[in-house]
Each structure stands twice: as structure tokens, then as C-alpha cells.
Amino acid sequence: MALLRVDNMTHFFGGLRAVHNYNLVLEPGHIVGLIGPNGAGKTTVFNLITGIHTPTSGNIELSGHNLIGRRPHETAALGLGRTFQNLLLWRHMNVLEHVKTACYSQLEYGLFGAFFGTPKRHREEKRITAKALHLLETFEVSEFRDRLVTNLPYGVQRRVEMARAMATNPKVLFLDEPTAGMTPDELNRMIAIIRDIHKQFEVAILLIEHRLKFVMELCERIQTLVFGEIIAEGAPEEIRNNPQVIEAYLGREDVT
Amino acid sequence: MKSPIDKIKQLFNTTPLLAWLLGWLAAALTEYFIGDAVSYYLGLPRIPVLFGCLLALKKPLLIPGATGYFLLIYLLPFFLVARLCRRPANYLASLLARGPVSLAAIIHLALFYLALHIWADISDYRLLLLKLTMVAVMLTLSLNVINGYMGEFSCSHPGFMALGAYTASTVTLRLFADDKLFGAPLLSPALGPYLFPLALICGGIVAALGAVVIAIPSFRTRGDYLAIISLAFLFIVKSLIENLEFVGGPRGMSSQPDYAGLPMVFLGMVSCVWIINNFVCSTMGKALCAVRDNETAAEAMTVNTGKTKIVTFMFGAFWAGVAGGLFAHIIRYVNPGSFGIQRLAEILAMLYFGGLNSVTGSIIGAVSINILSEALRPLELFKWIIIPLLLIMVMLFRPTGLVSFTEFKAEKLMRPRG
Amino acid sequence: MQLFLQNIVNAMQWGSFYALIALGYSMVYSILMLFNFAHGDIFMVGSYIGFGVATALLGLTAAFNLPLPGWIILVMTIILAMFLTSFVGMFIERVGYRPLRDAPRASAAITGLMIGIILETGNLALLGAERLSFPALIDTVTFQVGGIYLTNKKILIVVVSLALMSALHLFIQKSKYGMAMRAMSYDFQAVPLMGISINKIAPLTFAIGSGLAAAAGILYSLAYPVLDPYMGVLLGWKAFVAAILGGRGSILGAALAGFLLGFIEIFSVWIFPSTFRDVIAYSVILLILAFRPHGFFGQAHSTQLRL
Numbered sequence: 002m003a004l005l006r007v008d009n010m011t012h013f014f015g016g017l018r019a020v021h022n023y024n025l026v027l028e029p030g031h032i033v034g035l036i037g038p039n040g041a042g043k044t045t046v047f048n049l050i051t052g053i054h055t056p057t058s059g060n061i062e063l064s065g066h067n068l069i070g071r072r073p074h075e076t077a078a079l080g081l082g083r084t085f086q087n088l089l090l091w092r093h094m095n096v097l098e099h100v101k102t103a104c105y106s107q108l109e110y111g112l113f114g115a116f117f118g119t120p121k122r123h124r125e126e127k128r129i130t131a132k133a134l135h136l137l138e139t140f141e142v143s144e145f146r147d148r149l150v151t152n153l154p155y156g157v158q159r160r161v162e163m164a165r166a167m168a169t170n171p172k173v174l175f176l177d178e179p180t181a182g183m184t185p186d187e188l189n190r191m192i193a194i195i196r197d198i199h200k201q202f203e204v205a206i207l208l209i210e211h212r213l214k215f216v217m218e219l220c221e222r223i224q225t226l227v228f229g230e231i232i233a234e235g236a237p238e239e240i241r242n243n244p245q246v247i248e249a250y251l252g253r254e255d256v257t
Numbered sequence: 258m259k260s261p262i263d264k265i266k267q268l269f270n271t272t273p274l275l276a277w278l279l280g281w282l283a284a285a286l287t288e289y290f291i292g293d294a295v296s297y298y299l300g301l302p303r304i305p306v307l308f309g310c311l312l313a314l315k316k317p318l319l320i321p322g323a324t325g326y327f328l329l330i331y332l333l334p335f336f337l338v339a340r341l342c343r344r345p346a347n348y349l350a351s352l353l354a355r356g357p358v359s360l361a362a363i364i365h366l367a368l369f370y371l372a373l374h375i376w377a378d379i380s381d382y383r384l385l386l387l388k389l390t391m392v393a394v395m396l397t398l399s400l401n402v403i404n405g406y407m408g409e410f411s412c413s414h415p416g417f418m419a420l421g422a423y424t425a426s427t428v429t430l431r432l433f434a435d436d437k438l439f440g441a442p443l444l445s446p447a448l449g450p451y452l453f454p455l456a457l458i459c460g461g462i463v464a465a466l467g468a469v470v471i472a473i474p475s476f477r478t479r480g481d482y483l484a485i486i487s488l489a490f491l492f493i494v495k496s497l498i499e500n501l502e503f504v505g506g507p508r509g510m511s512s513q514p515d516y517a518g519l520p521m522v523f524l525g526m527v528s529c530v531w532i533i534n535n536f537v538c539s540t541m542g543k544a545l546c547a548v549r550d551n552e553t554a555a556e557a558m559t560v561n562t563g564k565t566k567i568v569t570f571m572f573g574a575f576w577a578g579v580a581g582g583l584f585a586h587i588i589r590y591v592n593p594g595s596f597g598i599q600r601l602a603e604i605l606a607m608l609y610f611g612g613l614n615s616v617t618g619s620i621i622g623a624v625s626i627n628i629l630s631e632a633l634r635p636l637e638l639f640k641w642i643i644i645p646l647l648l649i650m651v652m653l654f655r656p657t658g659l660v661s662f663t664e665f666k667a668e669k670l671m672r673p674r675g
Numbered sequence: 676m677q678l679f680l681q682n683i684v685n686a687m688q689w690g691s692f693y694a695l696i697a698l699g700y701s702m703v704y705s706i707l708m709l710f711n712f713a714h715g716d717i718f719m720v721g722s723y724i725g726f727g728v729a730t731a732l733l734g735l736t737a738a739f740n741l742p743l744p745g746w747i748i749l750v751m752t753i754i755l756a757m758f759l760t761s762f763v764g765m766f767i768e769r770v771g772y773r774p775l776r777d778a779p780r781a782s783a784a785i786t787g788l789m790i791g792i793i794l795e796t797g798n799l800a801l802l803g804a805e806r807l808s809f810p811a812l813i814d815t816v817t818f819q820v821g822g823i824y825l826t827n828k829k830i831l832i833v834v835v836s837l838a839l840m841s842a843l844h845l846f847i848q849k850s851k852y853g854m855a856m857r858a859m860s861y862d863f864q865a866v867p868l869m870g871i872s873i874n875k876i877a878p879l880t881f882a883i884g885s886g887l888a889a890a891a892g893i894l895y896s897l898a899y900p901v902l903d904p905y906m907g908v909l910l911g912w913k914a915f916v917a918a919i920l921g922g923r924g925s926i927l928g929a930a931l932a933g934f935l936l937g938f939i940e941i942f943s944v945w946i947f948p949s950t951f952r953d954v955i956a957y958s959v960i961l962l963i964l965a966f967r968p969h970g971f972f973g974q975a976h977s978t979q980l981r982l
Contacts, residue, residue, distance in 0.1 A: 074558075077557055083557050094547065105560045110539075116532045481919065486964060489916065500954065609785045657782070
């Protein structure tokens with residue numbers, strides 16, 4: 002059974018059709034790439050599935066739970082972790098706090114505990130801190146744990162954001178251009194990290210990316226989105242040689 | 258050979274809080290026992306109530322005497338005792354550090370209270386000033402939760418305060434006092450002082466319910482619009498109270514029973530600081546900062562932003578309500594006029610002076626603005642030029658306040674040094 | 676019906692005050708994205724300056740036996756006071772707001788509040804607590820049109836404010852600086868790149884806003900001639916609400932919302948007891964904001980008083 006299933010998802014912004022009949026079947030442990038030119042609606046797909054926007058029509062299911070109409074924090078608690086294209090970090094919080102705050106839905110103490118500092122709360126805080134520290138180590142950012150994120154190099158910020166996303170215990174991780182603005186060095190490190198978390202946490206990944214090399218290397222299956230519609234879907238090899246994809250990316254052959 | 262500055266630095270670095278508290282206790286005791294005599298010999302009319310500031314500004318001729326008094330009664334015993342107690346205090350602090358934090362905190366607070374009590378015993382003026390300062394700490398801190406930690410610009414704090422003040426006053430007047438507004442008491446007045454905290458909590462709850470009115474629009478709008486909505490709420494509360502005859506209308510309510518003694522107010526302030534600090538240090542409290550810094554990201558990281566906002570508004574308003582209830586019973590008179598724009602400007606000034614997102618900052622801001630505005634009282638009008646100027650300076654050089662974005666850790670404060 | 680028309684006249688008068696002050700808030704907001712919370716007190720300062728100018732002019736005419744009629748003195752007072760008050764506005768911009776242009780907007784809001792307090796107390800300290808009364812420059816003439824009573828002052832107030840607003844509109848639409856202002860309200864960052872200095876436009880905006888506030892102050896003093904250092908507080912906050920209601924940064928919206936606020940207030944007093952005026956007025960505003968969260972003409976900026 003598919004972990005994440007999207008059927009015929011369509012969305013209009015006013016009169017503008019942003020996404021049309023989008024389908025996705027994500028099996029556990031798979032990595033799927035979503036490529037397409039700028040403005041094709043890739044990020045909108047993410048926002049629709051995670052609940053920032055509600056699709057005009059269509060169906061979304063995550064391991065049996067219907068996601069339509071759920072708020073983003075509910076879909077996140079059900080197991081959709083995500084990162085953002087333009088790094089939405091919290092500028093006044095340090096790295097450790099970022100990761101701990103992402104454990105919000107796993108806190109087992111209520112407001113009473115938060116107000117009065119019950120022993121249960123101390124246990125929970127300890128558990129979450131341990132978990133967060135472990136994640137920081139996985140993403141190789143432990144040395145920055147007490148630093149404010151705004152003062153960190155870009156690559157580190159990206160990794161912090163991924164650590165934060167992983168702290169929500171996702172079953173599916175949505176990565177929105179994880180390598181944007183990265184140096185080749187950092188890029189290779191990112192590939193290694195994604196491979197590593199994919200293995201270690203057994204998480205399925207949906208990935209938006211512009212660098213085809215990166216997508217081809219990581220993904221088992223690739224979808225190509227143009228003007229909100231999937232024009233091609235298949236293994237990396239098929240996509241590479243698909244004339245429609247080449248046209249969308251490079252323009253018509255006969256023009257040149 | 259060390260320079261004197263290094264020596265002072267070293268003294269500060271090696272003396273634990275416990276010793277400073279003992280020093281202050283010693284100063285208070287010195288004043289209590291020989292204050293009258295010393296002020297007589299220094300040519301002062303009576304014990305200077307506020308470290309000699311008022312006296313010095315009123316009658317410049319008395320400045321030498323007031324300075325001498327300050328040195329002799331405060332500075333000398335304070336540093337002497339702190340220095341002498343350094344070693345035993347460090348030992349004691351390290352013993353306490355091994356036990357539970359609550360025990361250490363209680364001992365520190367008890368010492369602190371004792372010193373305050375003795376200090377305030379000298380004059381009613383000091384007592385009133387202390388109580389109002391504590392209420393100001395509560396107000397500033399609770400506003401910090403909304404404006405600093407959650408980053409909404411809420412202007413309705415005096416409104417919450419008014420709700421709390423009127424509710425608590427109504428409860429105590431109706432139940433425990435023979436009053437012209439409500440008639441004979443329903444319960445025995447002897448129960449009053451014990452049930453007073455319940456009246457305060459009632460006030461807090463009503464304020465918290467009022468906060469729902471502005472928390473709900475905050476789901477959709479932020480910033481300016483929330484500011485205006487909360488401002489409108491403040492005006493509405495104020496003029497509703499003016500129109501409600503059964504709580505006295507524009508004349509207000511008076512002769513609340515005298516339940517808000519120093520211990521009660523102190524207890525209120527300590528529980529406020531303790532609970533708010535607990536909240537903002539927990540991961541649940543960090544979610545507020547996440548909502549402030551980026552709401553979309555907070556939602557995507559499982560933070561229920563709607564619930565967080567409503568809880569925070571209600572929580573902040575609750576404490577504003579409790580502070581309002583205390584305020585009403587300290588002054589023993591409330592009228593709608595005391596909860597207007599003026600009060601708002603005052604609370605905002607204390608908050609932004611001390612620092613956003615910081616419990617320490619709020620305490621510093623509330624205490625310093627309060628003491629300063631009392632100390633400058635002899636300057637009359639010019640006080641209201643000096644304090645705003647000071648605040649503008651702080652805003653120019655430290656836009657988020659003196660001590661912003663810090664965490665208040667009791668363990669760290671009480672730790673042995675050296 | 677007569678009462679209704681009479682109320683419309685009163686509402687127009689109050690609306691003029693609110694609209695003139697609200698324009699100042701809105702203009703500053705459209706350029707700097709912050710509300711000048713000292714603006715209500717600039718209105719107060721404007722009416723005091725007007726008082727000073729009018730008294731001086733009256734003294735001069737008396738000293739030299741000039742046969743100047745009252746309305747000429749009034750016109751001169753308005754012009755001179757607007758001019759002088761605009762310097763107050765520019766000064767406040769220079770010392771209070773320019774250093775904070777990159778700081779959190781909440782800090783600027785606090786600074787504005789504090790400047791307001793300084794203006795109020797400074798005034799009290801300079802002139803004392805006794806209330807001054809504005810000289811009666813023109814005599815009140817009452818005439819009756821179709822059963823409603825009009826006074827020449829009410830007509831003057833409405834006409835002068837409408838004229839000032841039209842002049843502002845023309846200035847913003849036609850002049851070079853007006854265009855720069857409009858450009859800046861679209862994009863605060865890009866315009867300096869086009870060779871227009873924000874350090875020129877911002878003081879100009881403050882100057883115009885303060886001038887309008889001074890005009891409002893003098894007109895207000897014509898109708899209610901008792902001056903009080905705290906007179907700007909209540910009117911200022913209400914005009915601020917009107918500026919929000921009109922839509923942040925929208926000039927037309929601010930003017931219309933100012934008049935609307937006048938109408939809401941006057942008519943709620945007509946229907947309900949007068950003590951309920953604030954409750955009704957603000958409840959209506961809350962309702963309007965609930966349905967149009969960005970005011971009448973505001974764009975949906977997602978700005979916040981950020982830290």
C-alpha cells in the first residue's frame with residue numbers, strides 16, 4: 002500500500018489554474034524527484050499536500066489518513082516533514098531550540114506541565130533534548146547548538162533546517178530545493194546526508210530540485226511538472242531522454 | 258598589585274547571590290535600628306525614604322547629608338557583610354545547589370522578602386512604592402509574553418488589567434465588605450484575606466476570557482491590525498466600564514478591603530515570575546518564539562499556531578488581570594480613567610526599556626522605571642521629559658531594550674561562585 | 676429629518692478634523708511603513724502655534740492700527756502655523772525616526788509615543804497648566820437653511836479641509852515630489868536606487884503631514900477654542916484608527932475613513948446615549964476590520980511590527 006497517495010489534485014488561485022490533475026504514489030522508502038521550469042507549480046504542490054492551501058479538488062491520503070482540509074500542523078504531526086525553498090528559520094532562536102521546537106507535537110506534557118514545571122515535564126524535556134542532540138550530530142551541526150541561526154553559513158542553515166524537519170518524525174520528507182545556492186562541496190555533502198537520513202530513518206522523500214545531476218543521482222522516479230501538469234513520469238533514464246522534458250527545459254529543438 | 262577595579266570585579270565574581278542578600282538584609286537592619294540616629298546627626302529631617310534621592314532633589318543643601326547617609330547605612334553594611342559572608346555563603350550555596358532548586362529558591366526568596374519587609378517597615382510610602390513596583394513587574398512580564406515572546410503588538414493590557422481589577426473588587430466588595438454599592442457582605446469578612454487569592458484568580462479568568470476577543474482576529478491578521486484591534490478593545494472596555502452603573506460608572510469603585518499586604522503582593526509577583534518563566538523556557542513556550550519569527554515554518558513543524566496564540570493571549574491577560582486585582586486592592590480605589598492610554602504608554606515603556614523576550618529584562622525595566630519615576634518626582638513635570646528621553650536613547654542604541662533575548666535561570670543565579 | 680441633516684453637518688465637521696489628521700498618519704505610513712504616534716501631539720502643537728501666531732498678529736494689527744479684518748488674520752494664521760509646524764514634523768523625523776529607520780518597527784512606535792509625551796509635558800512645562808483660549812478671529816454667524824442651522828465656522832471648517840485635501844491630492848498626483856512619494860510607497864527599497872533620496876522625501880512627508888495637522892488644530896480651535904496640552908491624545912488616536920480603517924498608506928482611504936468616523940460617532944450619539952459613543956464607534960470599527968482586515972483601500976501587505 003502506498004504511503005502517500007495524491008489523486009487528481011487540482012488547484013485554482015482565483016482564475017489561475019496552478020495545479021491540474023496531479024497524481025502521486027509514494028511507496029515507503031522511495032525517493033521521488035519533482036522537476037520542472039520556474040513557476041511550474043512545484044512548490045504549490047508541496048503547499049497543497051501539506052495543507053498550507055486546500056486543493057480545489059482531488060484527494061490526498063497519508064497511510065490511510067485523509068489530508069484534505071487539515072491544517073499544516075496536523076499534516077506535519079501525521080508525518081509530513083518539510084523544508085522550505087527560502088529557508089524559513091527562526092531568527093532569534095538557536096540551533097538546539099529549532100530542533101526541540103519541532104518536537105512540539107510529541108510533547109506529552111500539557112499546559113499544566115509547562116506552567117508549573119512538573120517532573121513529567123522535566124523528563125520530557127530531557128528526552129527531547131537527547132533526541133535533538135542526536136539529530137544535530139546526524140546532520141553534523143552539533144558544534145553550532147547554542148548559536149543563533151542567522152549567524153551561520155548558508156550550508157549549515159540548510160542542514161539545520163533539515164534536522165528540524167526530521168525532528169517532526171516524518172514518514173515523508175518534502176525537500177524544496179535543498180541545494181539552492183550551494184557550492185559543489187556542500188552539494189556533495191548534501192547528497193551524502195540525504196542518502197544517510199534516507200537509510201537511517203527509513204523516510205520516503207519527495208524532492209524539488211533544479212540541478213538535474215543531483216536529482217538523477219538520488220531519485221528512483223522523477224516527475225516533470227510544466228504549467229501545473231505532469232508531462233512525464235518515470236525512471237531517471239526515461240526522463241533524461243523524454244523529448245517533452247527536453248523541450249520544456251531547453252526549448253523546441255527545431256527553433257535552434 | 259591589583260587595581261581597585263579588578264578587586265571590585267573579583268568581589269563580584271566570587272560572591273554568591275546569598276551573600277548579597279545577606280548584605281542587603283544587614284543594610285535594612287542597620288537602617289531599622291540606627292537610621293533615626295544617623296539621620297539626626299547628619300542633619301536630615303528624617304530617614305530619607307528613597308536612598309536620599311527625593312531629598313537631594315528637593316533641598317540641594319542636604320545633598321552631603323543624604324550622600325553620607327547612603328554610604329553609611331546602605332553601601333557600607335551591604336558590601337561589608339557581603340564580603341564577610343562570602344566564604345560561608347559560598348559553602349551554603351554549594352550545599353543548596355546539590356539539593357532541589359525549589360528549596361534553594363525558597364531560602365533565597367525568604368531572605369529577599371525579609372530584607373524587603375524590614376526596608377518597607379520604615380515608611381508607608383516605601384510600602385506603597387514596593388507594592389506598586391511588584392504589580393508593575395507582573396504587568397510588564399505578562400505583556401512581554403505577548404509582545405516580546407510572541408511578537409504581536411498588543412495594546413489592550415490596561416483593558417485586561419481593568420477587567421481583573423473590577424472583577425476582583427466586585428468579588429471582595431460583594432462577599433466580604435459592607436459597601437454602599439453592593440450592600441451587606443454575603444460571607445463573613447473574616448474569611449476575606451484567605452479567599453482573596455481566589456478573587457484575584459477570578460479577575461484573571463475574566464481578563465483571560467476578554468483576551469479571546471482579540472486572540473481570534475489574531476489568527477488572520479498580525480502587526481498593525483492587531484495593534485488597532487487591541488487598541489479598540491481597550492477603548493471599548495474602558496467606556497463600557499464607564500457606562501456600567503453597578504460598578505460605579507465613571508466615579509469608580511472605592512474602599513476595597515485592605516487585603517493586598519506586602520506578603521500577598523510578593524507572593525503574587527513571585528508566582529507570576531515563576532510560572533511565566535517556566536512557560537517561556539519550556540519547548541511549548543519556545544513555540545511562541547517560533548510563531549513570532551516565522552509562522553509558516555512553525556505550522557510546518559507541528560506547532561498549532563492557533564492554539565498557541567489563544568493560549569498566550571489568555572495567559573498574558575490572566576496575569577494582567579491578577580495584577581489589576583492586586584492594584585485595585587493596593588490603591589483601594591479604581592476608576593476607568595486609570596486604565597487608559599497613559600497606563601498603556603507606561604507599561605510599554607517599562608517593557609521596551611527592560612528588553613523584549615527576557616524575564617530579567619522585564620523585571621529590570623519595571624523596577625528601574627518605577628523607582629526612577631519616584632526618585633525624579635521632585636522634578637515634577639520634567640520627570641515626564643527625562644524618562645521619555647531616556648527611553649528614546651535606549652531605543653536608539655539598543656532597539657530591543659537593555660536586556661533582551663536572554664533566559665532567566667534560577668540555578669545559575671543562585672550558584673556558588675568561587 | 677431636520678435632525679438628521681443637522682447631524683450630517685456636525686459629522687462633516689468632525690470628519691474634517693479626523694480626516695486631516697488621519698492623512699498625516701497615512702502619508703508617513705505609505706513612505707516609511709510606520710505610524711508616527713507623535714502625530715496627535717503634533718496636532719496639539721499646531722494649534723498652540725496657531726494660537727501664538729494669531730495672538731501675535733492681533734497684537735501687531737492693534738499696535739499699528741491696521742484695519743485688517745478677522746478672516747485675513749485667520750488665513751495668515753493658518754498658512755504661517757502650517758509652515759511653522761511642518762518644521763516641528765521635520766525635526767521629529769530627523770531626531771526620532773531617521774536613526775531608527777532600520778530598527779524594529781516596534782521600537783520606532785515606542786519612540787513616537789515617547790516623543791508625544793515629551794511634547795505634551797514640554798508644553799505643560801513651558802506654558803503652565805492653565806488653559807488658553809483661542810482668540811475669536813471671526814464672529815459666529817448662524818443662518819438657517821431649510822430648517823437646519825449652519826454656522827459660518829462649520830462651513831469654513833469643511834470647505835478649508837476639503838480644499839487642503841484637494842491640494843494634497845493635486846500635489847501627489849502632479850508634482851515631481853508627489854510622484855516620488857507615490858513611487859516610494861510602492862517600493863521603499865527600490866526608489867532610492869532611482870536617484871530619489873529617502874532623506875528628502877521622508878522629511879517632506881512629515882512636513883506635509885504636520886502642516887495638515889496644524890490646519891486641523893486651528894480649525895478645531897475655531898470650533899472649540901479651549902487649548903489643552905492633552906487635546907491631541909484623544910483626537911490623535913481616533914484619527915489613527917481612521918487611518919487604519921482607510922487602509923494603511925491610502926490617502927484617499929484615510930480621508931474617507933476620517934469622515935466615516937465622524938459620521939459613526941455623531942450618529943451613534945444621536946441614537947444611543949452619548950456615553951456610549953466610544954463603545955459604538957469602536958465596535959463598528961472592529962466589525963469593519965473583521966470583514967475587511969486591510970481597511971477600505973489598503974493592499975494586503977503582510978507586514979508586522981517585527982522585532
